[in-house]
Amino acid sequence: MIDTFFHMALVLAMPPLLLGVIGKTKAAFAGRVGAPFLQPYYDLSRLMRKGVVLSDTTTWLFRAGPTVTLAATLFAALLVPLGKHPAPISFEGDMILFAYLFALGRFFTTVAALDTGSAFEGMGAAREVTFSCLAEPTLFFALITLTRLSGTMSLTPMLNHVTLPVWVAAGASLILMLAGLFVVLLAENSRIPFDDPNTHLELTMIHEVMVLDHSGPYFGCILYGAALKLYLLGALFVNIAVPFTGGNRFFDWGIFALSMLALAVAIGVVESVMARLRLIRVPQLLVAALILTAFSLVLVVR
Amino acid sequence: MAHYWTERLAMLFDMMRDPAFLVVTAMIVAGCSGLPGIFLRQAALGQLLATAGALCSSLLALPALISMLTAGESASFILDWNLPLGPCVISLDPLSLFFLIPIFLVFPAGSLYACGYWPAASRRGSVRSVTFFYGLLAAAMALVVVSRNGALFMIAWEIMALSGYFLLVAEHQDPEVRSAGTVYLIASHIGAAALLLLFSLLKGATGSLLFPAAGSLQVTAAGATLLFCAGLVGFGSKAGLMPLHVWLPSAHANAPSHVSALLSGVMLKMGIYGILRLLSFFPEHPLWWGALLVAAGLGSALAGICIASAQKDIKRLLAYSSIENLGIITAGIGIALIGQATANPRLAYLGMAGALFHVLNHGLFKPLLFFAAGSVMHATGTRDLDRMGGLAARMPWSTALSLCGAVAICGLPPFNGFASEMLLYLGFFGEALAPEPYLALGAPLLALTGGVALICFVKLFGIAFLGASRSEQAAHAHEAPATMLVPMVLVAGVSLLAGLFPQLFLALVDPVVQAAVPVSLGFPGLPIPPVWFTVSGGCLIALAAALFWFLRRRQSALPAGSGPTWGCGYLRPAASMQYTGSSFGDLFGALLSPLIRVRIRMREIAGMFPVVSRLSYAPEEALLCRVILPAGNVVGIAFSYLRRLQHGEVQIYILYIFVTLILLMLWVH
Numbered sequence: 003m004i005d006t007f008f009h010m011a012l013v014l015a016m017p018p019l020l021l022g023v024i025g026k027t028k029a030a031f032a033g034r035v036g037a038p039f040l041q042p043y044y045d046l047s048r049l050m051r052k053g054v055v056l057s058d059t060t061t062w063l064f065r066a067g068p069t070v071t072l073a074a075t076l077f078a079a080l081l082v083p084l085g086k087h088p089a090p091i092s093f094e095g096d097m098i099l100f101a102y103l104f105a106l107g108r109f110f111t112t113v114a115a116l117d118t119g120s121a122f123e124g125m126g127a128a129r130e131v132t133f134s135c136l137a138e139p140t141l142f143f144a145l146i147t148l149t150r151l152s153g154t155m156s157l158t159p160m161l162n163h164v165t166l167p168v169w170v171a172a173g174a175s176l177i178l179m180l181a182g183l184f185v186v187l188l189a190e191n192s193r194i195p196f197d198d199p200n201t202h203l204e205l206t207m208i209h210e211v212m213v214l215d216h217s218g219p220y221f222g223c224i225l226y227g228a229a230l231k232l233y234l235l236g237a238l239f240v241n242i243a244v245p246f247t248g249g250n251r252f253f254d255w256g257i258f259a260l261s262m263l264a265l266a267v268a269i270g271v272v273e274s275v276m277a278r279l280r281l282i283r284v285p286q287l288l289v290a291a292l293i294l295t296a297f298s299l300v301l302v303v304r
Numbered sequence: 305m306a307h308y309w310t311e312r313l314a315m316l317f318d319m320m321r322d323p324a325f326l327v328v329t330a331m332i333v334a335g336c337s338g339l340p341g342i343f344l345r346q347a348a349l350g351q352l353l354a355t356a357g358a359l360c361s362s363l364l365a366l367p368a369l370i371s372m373l374t375a376g377e378s379a380s381f382i383l384d385w386n387l388p389l390g391p392c393v394i395s396l397d398p399l400s401l402f403f404l405i406p407i408f409l410v411f412p413a414g415s416l417y418a419c420g421y422w423p424a425a426s427r428r429g430s431v432r433s434v435t436f437f438y439g440l441l442a443a444a445m446a447l448v449v450v451s452r453n454g455a456l457f458m459i460a461w462e463i464m465a466l467s468g469y470f471l472l473v474a475e476h477q478d479p480e481v482r483s484a485g486t487v488y489l490i491a492s493h494i495g496a497a498a499l500l501l502l503f504s505l506l507k508g509a510t511g512s513l514l515f516p517a518a519g520s521l522q523v524t525a526a527g528a529t530l531l532f533c534a535g536l537v538g539f540g541s542k543a544g545l546m547p548l549h550v551w552l553p554s555a556h557a558n559a560p561s562h563v564s565a566l567l568s569g570v571m572l573k574m575g576i577y578g579i580l581r582l583l584s585f586f587p588e589h590p591l592w593w594g595a596l597l598v599a600a601g602l603g604s605a606l607a608g609i610c611i612a613s614a615q616k617d618i619k620r621l622l623a624y625s626s627i628e629n630l631g632i633i634t635a636g637i638g639i640a641l642i643g644q645a646t647a648n649p650r651l652a653y654l655g656m657a658g659a660l661f662h663v664l665n666h667g668l669f670k671p672l673l674f675f676a677a678g679s680v681m682h683a684t685g686t687r688d689l690d691r692m693g694g695l696a697a698r699m700p701w702s703t704a705l706s707l708c709g710a711v712a713i714c715g716l717p718p719f720n721g722f723a724s725e726m727l728l729y730l731g732f733f734g735e736a737l738a739p740e741p742y743l744a745l746g747a748p749l750l751a752l753t754g755g756v757a758l759i760c761f762v763k764l765f766g767i768a769f770l771g772a773s774r775s776e777q778a779a780h781a782h783e784a785p786a787t788m789l790v791p792m793v794l795v796a797g798v799s800l801l802a803g804l805f806p807q808l809f810l811a812l813v814d815p816v817v818q819a820a821v822p823v824s825l826g827f828p829g830l831p832i833p834p835v836w837f838t839v840s841g842g843c844l845i846a847l848a849a850a851l852f853w854f855l856r857r858r859q860s861a862l863p864a865g866s867g868p869t870w871g872c873g874y875l876r877p878a879a880s881m882q883y884t885g886s887s888f889g890d891l892f893g894a895l896l897s898p899l900i901r902v903r904i905r906m907r908e909i910a911g912m913f914p915v916v917s918r919l920s921y922a923p924e925e926a927l928l929c930r931v932i933l934p935a936g937n938v939v940g941i942a943f944s945y946l947r948r949l950q951h952g953e954v955q956i957y958i959l960y961i962f963v964t965l966i967l968l969m970l971w972v973h
Contacts, residue, residue, distance in 0.1 A: 053863035057870070059772050061696040063707070066848075069855060073847035077840060091839075094831045098729045099717065099840060101751070105758060106716040106844075113707075116766030116883070118869045119693070124771075124883025131762055132892045135755030139748035146744050149736040214870050219858045223851070285895060292748075303741060 005087045008255050013079040016259070017229035018042035020236065020266040027270025042229065049222035057215050059119040067114020068216060068223040071107035075230045078103040082237050083158045085258030086247045092158040097145050100157060101138070104190070104231065108134055111224075115212035126211035129281070133196065133208070136288040137186045143295035144179050144186075148242075150302050151175075161241040169245050175301035176242060182295035183239050187269075189288060191232040194273040196284055236265050323368035324379030324396050327404065330365035331450075333357050334411060335443025338436030347424035347431050354435045358415035358442075365408040373401045373812050380452070389455035390513040396450060398815040399584065402660065403449045403577045405812065406667030409798075410569045411442040413671060413791035414562040420787035421562055421678050422474075430474045434560065441467040441566060448574055454503035454513040461499065461574075465492040468571060471563040472555055484554035491541060491551030498538035502582070505531055518819070521585040528586060532593055535582040543575025544627045545634060546604040550932050553925075556623035557687065561678025564619060565671035568626045573663050576633055580820055583641070591645045597638025602749050605631030607899060609756045613763070614893040614900045614923040616885050617687045618677045621764055622670065625713065628753060629666045632728065633659045635746065639731050640821045642743065649826035650734050651743075656817040656824065657810060658727030664809055665720040665802060669712040672795045673764075676706035679788055680768055683781035689764065689885035694773035699783045701792075703769045708796040710761040712803070715754050718841025720802035720809075725750065730831060756892070763888045772879035804841045807834040886921065893923075900925050 022039040029036025038044075056064070081100045083089040089096075112127035149155055151172060152163035169176060189196045192209035199210055213224050240261045248254050279287060319325045337357030341350020372378070380395035396404075415438060424431045444467060447460035469492070473485040503513065509523050509531075510516050523531065541548035552572075556564045579597075583589060608627030615621040636659025643652030677687075679702040684692055696703040712719035728750060735743035773779035783789075802809045810830060817824050871877040886902070893900065906919040949960075 050858065051862070053865065054859045055865040055867060057868060058866055059694070059869050061703075061770070063696065063703075063770060065855065065859075066852060069851040070848045073844055073851055076847060077843055091836075093833065093836050095726055095730050095733070096836075098726055098733075099836075102716055102722060102754075103844075105714070105754065106711070109711065109714060109716060109758060109762060112762045113766050113770065116762070116888075117696070117770040119771030119879065119882050120869045120871065120877075121881050121883055122872055123869075124888060127762065127766070128883065128888045128891050131755075131759045135752065135759055135892070138751045138755040142748040142751040146733065146736045146741075146747055149733050150741065150744075153737055155730065155733050214872075218862060219855050223855065296748075299741075299744075 005251070006090050009084055009087065009090055012084060012255075012259065013230070013233065016262070017233040018046060018226065020232055020262065021229050023263055023266035024270040024273065027267050028274050031271070031274035042225070046222050046226055049225070050219050052218040054218035054220060057118050060117050060215070063110075064114050064117040064215075065220060067110045067117070068220045068227065070110040072223045072227040072230075074103040074107040074110075075227050075234070078234055079230060081157055082234050083161050083241060084237050085241070085254050086162050087251075087254065087258075088158045088162070092156050094155045097155070097157050097160070101141055101145075105134075105138075107227070107231070111212060114216075118215045120215065122211050123214060126208050129208045130212060133189055133284055133288060136285055136292070137189045140182050140186050140288070140292045140295050143292065143299055144183055147175060147179055147295065147299045147302050150299070157238075161238070164242050165245045165247070172302060175298040178294045178298035178301065180239065180243055182291040182298065183235075183242070185287060185291035185294075187232075187235045187239055188272070189284075189291075190235055191228065193269060195276045195279040195287070198278045233262070236262055240265055322379075323372045323377070324381075326364045326368040327372075327396060327401075328381065328394075330361040330368070330408065331443050331446040333361040333364065334408075334439050334446065337361065337415070337439035338432075339439075341432050341435050347428060351419060351424050351431060351435050354439060355412075355415045355419055358412040358439065361442075362408045362412040365404065369401050369404050369408065370812065372396065373398060373405075373815055376815055387455070390453055392456050393452040393514060394447075394450040394456070395452045398819050399577070399580060400449045402812060402816045403573060403663075404446055406570045406573060406664060407442055407445050407449070409795075410566055410667060410671045411438075413675075413795055414438065414566050417562045417565070417675055417678070417788050417791045418560075420785040421682060422560055434471060434474050434563070437467040437470045438563065438566070441471060441571070445570060445574055449577055452515045454506060454515070457515075458496070458499065458503065461496065464571065464574065465489075465496065468492075468555075468567060472559040472567075474560050474563070475558070478558075480554075481558045484558040488551045488555040491548075495538045495541035495548075498534050498541070499578075502531060502534040502538055505534065506585075515581070516585050518584045519587040521587070525590075528590075531582070531585075535579060536596075539575040539578035539582070540600070540634075541575070542578065543572050543630045543634065544604075544608075545575075545600055545630065546607050546627060547927060549604070549608070549627050550928055552627060553620050553623040556626065557617055557619040561619070561674050561681065564622070564677075565674035568623065568674060569667045569671040572626060572630050573667065576630065576637070576659075576663060579634075579637065583637075584820060589641050589645055591642060594638045594641030594643075594645055597641060598635050598743070598746065599638075601631045601633070601635030601638055602746060602753075603631070604628070605635065605753050606749060606756070609753055609760060610892075610896050611900050611923075611925055613756055613760045613889050614896065614902065615889075616689050616923065618680065618689050618692075618764060618768060619674070619687055621689075621760060622673055622677060625757065625760060626666075626670060628757065629662065629670065629713075632725070632750070632753070633662050633666070635659075635750075636662060636728050636731075639728070639743065639746075640817075640824075643731075644821045644823045647823055648738075649823050650831075651731055652821040653817060653824035653827040653829075654727050654731035654734070654831075656821050657813050657830075658724050658731060660813045660816055661724040661727060661806070661809060662721075664812070665712070665724050665799070668795050668799045668802065669709050669719070669721060672705065672709040672792055672799065673713060675788065675792045675795070676702055676709055679784035679792075680781075682784055682788070684775070684777045686775070686777065689767045691775040692768040692773075692778050693771045693775075693879065693882065694769075694778055695781050696769045698781045699769070701789050702784055705789070705792045705796050706765055706769065708799060710765040712799045714757045714761050718800065718803045718837075718844050720799045720806070723803055723806040723809075723837055725754070726832075727830075759889065759892055763885050767883075767885040767888060771882050774879055774882065774884070804838050805834070806830075806837050810834070886923075898926060 021042040026036045078100050080091045081096045115123040115127040148160045152160045197208040244261045337354040340353045344350040378397040383392040385392045444460050444464035451457045469489050475481050507513050544552040556568050605628045608624050612621050612624030636655045639655030640652045712721045715721035715725040732747035735741050902921050903924045904921045907917045
């Protein structure tokens with residue numbers, strides 16, 4: 003019960019903090035002070051109080067985009083275990099629902115982008131669906147490897163199975179899988195080197211360009227949903243990367259929260275030291291990640 | 305005398321209580337539904353009668369089918385015919401009953417849709433034949449499914465193929481339609497030739513044209529292989545398995561939309577039925593049959609959807625997506641066969657249940673999407689996605705219903721496509737635990753297929769319905785009439801129902817699974833409590849609705865504004881600047897150049913002051929344009945010599961028949 007409470011509290015409250023930490027890390031690399039850690043929360047609360055400007059071209063689907071995407075992401079949040087604690091909902095095959103909920107979100111985000119009738123947003127939508135489609139098999143290869151390692155077909159037992167002895171036995175495979183998953187994490191959340199969330203040049207963007215016309219509370223929903231998605235895929239990564247348990251429930255929750263912050267720092271570092279890839283290079287990197295996770299499966303099978 | 309009639313009436317009522325009799329009656333009603341229209345002077349009345357007949361047949365058949373399937377009943381009838389082809393047996397076993405369901409779901413929906421889409425008032429020339437052959441096609445498909453005699457099967461198969469042809473060429477004034485019809489006819493008869501070979505081989509093995517009972521066919525390994533291959537070519541070409549699919553896209557694109565819905569939603573499944581029926585004859589299936597079906601199915605699914613992603617013709621896109629879905633179904637059957645061969649009940653159950661559930665699901669959302677495409681064509685007069693756009697404001701119902709179809713066909717929750725794909729995924733994931741987890745590789749492939757399907761249907765829905773209108777016709781589109789919307793609402797509703805409560809539909813699937821792969825009896829049923837489908841789908845809908853409502857409230861409480869879409873500083877944005885369907889698919893299409901490429905035709909610019917020029921572009925399938933059409937040309941040249949035999953002089957034709965008969969008699973003695 004108390005675990006469920008912690009789960010809900012973290013999932014609902016913590017995601018924007020990751021964005022704050024990433025921003026601060028990038029600022030530190032650039033030699034700036036940077037916005038406060040809590041800036042994303044201020045942004046969200048400001049957006050919820052701002053008026054809405056709607057394009058004349060749009061229909062109800064434009065407004066349904068952010069809502070369905072956030073609803074799907076929120077439901078997905080109930081399926082991922084955080085740390086070594088069970089998720090509130092767990093059943094055989096929930097990892098497939100997890101992946102498909104993100105696909106549902108993507109469907110509605112891209113549809114809302116096309117609803118504006120803007121060439122830029124159409125371009126962003128085309129890039130989003132294409133790159134995500136190439137990232138999808140990587141996630142499934144990782145899930146198959148985890149299924150094989152743990153002998154179960156549900157996210158909670160699958161991810162809780164990854165402990166120190168498993169790392170000792172199948173470390174090489176797990177490292178390859180983490181490399182693949184990290185690429186998927188960056189690609190799915192539109193981070194550098196796939197997409198630059200800070201750029202103001204519409205031609206080069208993917209996610210940001212799709213949401214150019216959203217404003218006010220709708221844009222707040224999109225920002226929050228994006229942070230939540232980063233948090234969930236990050237939790238998937240952290241659950242594999244950090245196999246320790248302290249024995250104490252509260253201590254474990256602390257470890258998990260700290261690992262998530264460390265992941266945010268890592269993303270900030272990647273964003274600071276790398277440049278955005280040319281668009282034609284993006285599919286190549288995604289396929290490389292796919293092959294890495296495929297190798298991780300081969301290593302487990304041998 | 306009165307006593308005699310009451311007795312007769314009582315007998316009739318007794319028979320009416322027999323569900324099998326109801327099903328046969330429904331088949332006859334369906335087949336005759338278009339008949340009055342041919343003789344009636346008012347075509348509109350004929351169409352109305354045909355629709356009433358179609359609805360009646362479905363009301364008769366569906367409850368009977370469901371009750372027979374769930375009760376595990378079966379029935380057979382022997383018709384008295386005076387042909388030397390063995391007894392004419394028709395039989396309703398679980399497999400037949402199951403495949404009758406999509407027929408009696410889509411046929412009445414399509415008939416009702418036709419009242420608005422192909423109205424007698426404006427289609428005076430073709431409405432009679434279209435209505436008649438629509439009913440005949442449904443009845444022929446039903447006869448294919450129930451017949452147990454090779455000869456009767458071939459007769460029904462040919463009636464089905466030919467009524468399909470006559471429906472397809474309804475707009476035969478258009479040369480494109482005629483050529484699509486010819487390709488369909490040739491491909492269909494190549495398939496039929498393979499089936500003739502299959503049935504003659506079967507007759508050689510069993511001594512009769514009657515289908516052998518399940519699991520009773522005793523043949524050598526080589527004989528079994530030959531039978532399987534002949535069946536795979538014959539039935540696989542009907543199911544549109546790659547590379548036997550060449551006829552399918554143009555046929556489904558050029559037929560009237562309610563015909564495409566029936567062809568794609570139901571007739572393709574006749575190929576799947578044939579494969580399943582053929583497999584049921586054999587007591588055991590070699591492992592490589594299953595492996596071949598999985599490879600062919602997944603290959604066809606992936607290649608089909610990749611080619612679909614590059615299409616700009618809305619119905620051609622849907623046709624290629626049918627190839628994908630039929631590929632997924634074939635892969636499921638292959639998985640089940642592997643499960644059967646390796647005595648793995650879990651794999652056998654999940655594969656077969658996933659495949660059959662997908663048969664039902666595809667029979668729901670594909671007709672829905674073809675109906676939606678029909679509404680769009682009705683409104684805009686074009687099939688070209690790049691000339692549509694902005695229909696959502698003028699066609700709110702069609703938009704919402706197509707959205708349902710698009711979400712369902714991408715396999716996204718809470719619709720039914722997700723439920724059946726989930727079963728297949730579970731089958732693949734279970735194999736990850738096997739000592740040799742080759743089959744687990746199917747999961748990423750299926751995921752990739754799903755990802756590409758998302759590209760296709762975001763494109764189809766987003767480009768057709770959203771944004772600004774790209775042409776004059778699209779700007780003046782109008783909503784479809786109620787007769788077209790009602791069937792779409794029904795089909796979409798059943799789709800959502802199957803997604804939220806898959807157990808209702810799995811109850812229909814289970815008896816067939818047990819009959820088709822007996823190993824699966826060892827498996828307790830769905831590994832996930834079905835309530836999770838209801839919970840996740842319900843939560844999703846409730847959560848999204850609550851958020852939508854909350855944001856709406858928030859929006860009305862705050863100052864609001866409106867204006868044109870942000871053009872990034874450009875002052876004169878125009879509808880023609882939007883992303884088109886072709887540009888949307890181009891980024892992914894660039895990765896697919898071996899499969900499909902866009903051919904651009906343009907006039908060279910000449911001189912110092914170029915005048916108005918033309919440019920057209922169309923995606924071309926590499927296999928079709930590089931291999932099959934050139935090969936077809938060579939065959940055409942070879943056959944031109946044979947045409948000398950066909951000179952139009954009837955008396956010589958009769959001579960041919962006489963000579964053939966004499967030769968045959970000589971050969972027999």
